[in-house]
Amino acid sequence: MKCYKLLLYAVPAVLLFPERSTSAQNPLIHDQFTADPSARVFDGKVYVYPSHDIPASENRGRIGWFCMEDYHVFSSSNLTDWTDHGVIVSQNRVGWADSTSYSMWAPDCIEKNGRYYFYFPSVPKDAGQRRGFAIGVAVADKPEGPFVPQPEPIKNVRGIDPNAFIDKDGQAYLYWSMGEIFVARLAENMLELASEPQVVEDLPDTGLKEGPYVFERNGIYYMTYPHVQNKIERLEYAMGDHPLGPFRFAGVIMDESPTGCWTNHQSIIEFEDQWYLFYHHNDLSPRFDKARSIRIDSLFFNADGSIQNVTPTLRGVGATEAAQRIEPDRFSLKSDQGVSIAFLDTLDTFKGWKTIFDMKDAWIRYNAVDFGDDTYQSLQVKAWSQAGGTLQVRLDRADGPVISEIIIPEGVEWETVSSPVTVNPQGIQHLVMLLGSETPVEVDWIRFIK
Numbered sequence: 001m002k003c004y005k006l007l008l009y010a011v012p013a014v015l016l017f018p019e020r021s022t023s024a025q026n027p028l029i030h031d032q033f034t035a036d037p038s039a040r041v042f043d044g045k046v047y048v049y050p051s052h053d054i055p056a057s058e059n060r061g062r063i064g065w066f067c068m069e070d071y072h073v074f075s076s077s078n079l080t081d082w083t084d085h086g087v088i089v090s091q092n093r094v095g096w097a098d099s100t101s102y103s104m105w106a107p108d109c110i111e112k113n114g115r116y117y118f119y120f121p122s123v124p125k126d127a128g129q130r131r132g133f134a135i136g137v138a139v140a141d142k143p144e145g146p147f148v149p150q151p152e153p154i155k156n157v158r159g160i161d162p163n164a165f166i167d168k169d170g171q172a173y174l175y176w177s178m179g180e181i182f183v184a185r186l187a188e189n190m191l192e193l194a195s196e197p198q199v200v201e202d203l204p205d206t207g208l209k210e211g212p213y214v215f216e217r218n219g220i221y222y223m224t225y226p227h228v229q230n231k232i233e234r235l236e237y238a239m240g241d242h243p244l245g246p247f248r249f250a251g252v253i254m255d256e257s258p259t260g261c262w263t264n265h266q267s268i269i270e271f272e273d274q275w276y277l278f279y280h281h282n283d284l285s286p287r288f289d290k291a292r293s294i295r296i297d298s299l300f301f302n303a304d305g306s307i308q309n310v311t312p313t314l315r316g317v318g319a320t321e322a323a324q325r326i327e328p329d330r331f332s333l334k335s336d337q338g339v340s341i342a343f344l345d346t347l348d349t350f351k352g353w354k355t356i357f358d359m360k361d362a363w364i365r366y367n368a369v370d371f372g373d374d375t376y377q378s379l380q381v382k383a384w385s386q387a388g389g390t391l392q393v394r395l396d397r398a399d400g401p402v403i404s405e406i407i408i409p410e411g412v413e414w415e416t417v418s419s420p421v422t423v424n425p426q427g428i429q430h431l432v433m434l435l436g437s438e439t440p441v442e443v444d445w446i447r448f449i450k
Contacts, residue, residue, distance in 0.1 A: 019083050025330035026316035027283045027293030028082055029074065031350055035292035036106030036211070036265040037278040038163075042116075042143040046271055048074045048082075048278065049109045049118065053291045054102075061102035066290050068104045071120065073144050079271070079296065080318030085144040089120060094136060094149045097122040103133065106211060106265055109143070110164040110190075112172065116140045117190045118147050119162035119174070135162045135176060137191055156193055157184075161265075164190075165214040165243060173243045175200070177210040181225060183244060202246050203238055204229070211265045214243060220305045223247045224266055232262045235279065237307055253299075254310050257281060261289045268299060275299040276317065277310050284349045319370040319428055325445040328433050329353035331364045335398070338362025338435070344444065355443045357391070357435035363398045365432045371425045374450055379404040379421055382444040384414045390436035393446065395425060398432050408441050421448065 024030055033053035040047050051068050054060075061067030070090040076082045089107075092099045101123035109118045118138040134153035140146060159178030164186070166172045172186035174193070181203060185195040200223065203209055207228040215222050221240045226233040235254040238247035254264065254277070261282045268277055277299040285291035296316050300308045315332040329341045329352070338359025344351045355364055379393060388410035394400040406419040435441055 019085055024082060026295040026314050028296060029294060030352055033291045034294045035280045037267055037280060037294040038108040039267045039269045039278040040109055041269055041271055042111055045075050045077050046079060047143045049107050050294050051106050067102045069102050071104060071107055078318055080320060088145040088147045089118060089138050089149060091122060094122065095151050096124050096153055098125050106161045108163045110166060112166060112190055116143050119164055121160040121162060124153060132158050133160045134158060150191060154192060156197060161211045163212045163214060167243050175212040175214055177212060181209055181212045200245055200247060202248060204249060213267045215268055218305060224253060224268060226264050232256050233264045235264055235266050250306055252309060253307055254279060315367055319368040322369050322371045322376060322448040325447050326366055326369060327445050328355045328364050328366050328443055332367040334364040335362045339364050358440040360435055360438050363432050363434040365430055367430045368428055369431050370428050373426060375424055376421050376448040376450055378418045378449045379446060380416055380418050380449055381406050381446045382414055382416045383408045383441055385410060385439060385441045387439040389439040389441040391441050392434045392436045394432040394434060395423060396430045398434055400432060
């Protein structure tokens with residue numbers, strides 16, 4: 001679903017918007033732009049609360065700048081299949097917000113005593129010429145809503161990128177950014193401050209810092225944030241012994257985007273004994289970095305508690321069921337020559353990508369396909385080849401056992417072609433797709449048929 005009607009107060013989202021599921025790698029969501037992901041684990045599921053980039057126009061936002069009017073929430077139990085629960089908060093349903101500002105930037109959500117508190121920034125109606133941001137709260141009884149915005153923003157808070165953290169003793173803290181990163185204790189009701197804001201000290205003193213996200217592991221408190229050390233943002237972190245600091249700069253989590261996406265924004269969670277980094281990139285909008293898409297990759301710690309640098313991947317995390325569509329363009333590894341990735345439709349990037357094989361024996365590998373203990377009879381591929389060609393699907397490596405060889409007929413349109421399975425994999429396996437002909441072949445997806 002590419003757009004949703006506005007959510008009315010106190011009406012369950014499931015009554016207004018049918019939940020939509022999507023199966024994705026990186027980026028996680030393919031039918032809309034998403035950014036600034038705040039990931040949380042609630043009741044054994046992962047919920048992601050991102051901001052929602054939309055195209056600006058003459059009467060909507062500021063052309064060439066960030067344009068955001070609402071928030072969705074997505075959930076998954078396996079980090080592969082994501083459900084969009086629809087719009088949870090909209091600028092037109094927040095009484096204190098300027099509904100013409102399109103400024104609903106990076107949010108966060110946290111649970112306390114069975115209630116869910118969604119923190120979000122926006123420009124208030126009384127902002128005047130400064131157009132400064134305030135931070136509001138919407139409250140729900142379920143992580144997917146319905147959320148009810150409070151009538152006023154949090155007093156004594158001006159800024160963006162709210163992040164809430166609850167310590168082991170039950171004390172809650174709110175972090176936000178406005179040139180510097182600020183912190184204050186939250187009151188028991190989670191709706192107002194219980195202390196004066198203070199600047200988080202001892203972070204790098206030059207360059208923009210924003211987007212705080214705090215978590216605790218083994219008694220160490222991690223302050224993570226995007227920072228412009230050079231020209232664009234990279235993800236950094238500092239370590240401390242208390243939620244209020246002091247923090248000491250510890251290193252870089254993710255380097256600057258190699259393709260020049262100016263922003264990044266992170267959250268870090270532990271789920272089923274593995275840590276993950278959520279972040280964003282402009283995958284679906286490579287020429288305009290104000291339209292971004294959320295990603296996920298695994299994160300690891302060293303023995304001293306420091307964080308290992310995370311290299312962004314297209315494959316992401318999670319296993320893809322063999323019977324689902326496997327998209328080789330979200331590859332784990334590929335040959336140095338003869339294979340490339342392109343959009344299926346450059347005018348509608350939400351349609352995704354295709355893999356282009358144009359050299360014999362060129363290959364691409366897609367990791368973590370779950371075959372379970374099922375038996376599969378055939379393999380389907382959606383492909384196109386002007387002169388006809390051959391595609392082999394092999395197990396694990398380019399010279400591994402051939403699972404199936406598919407003859408792609410010559411033609412001018414995409415076709416779905418089937419071929420028998422000669423080797424039946426079991427459990428979780430890596431797949432390699434290899435061009436067996438001298439003639440090029442383009443591939444959208446493959447899947448196995450029981």
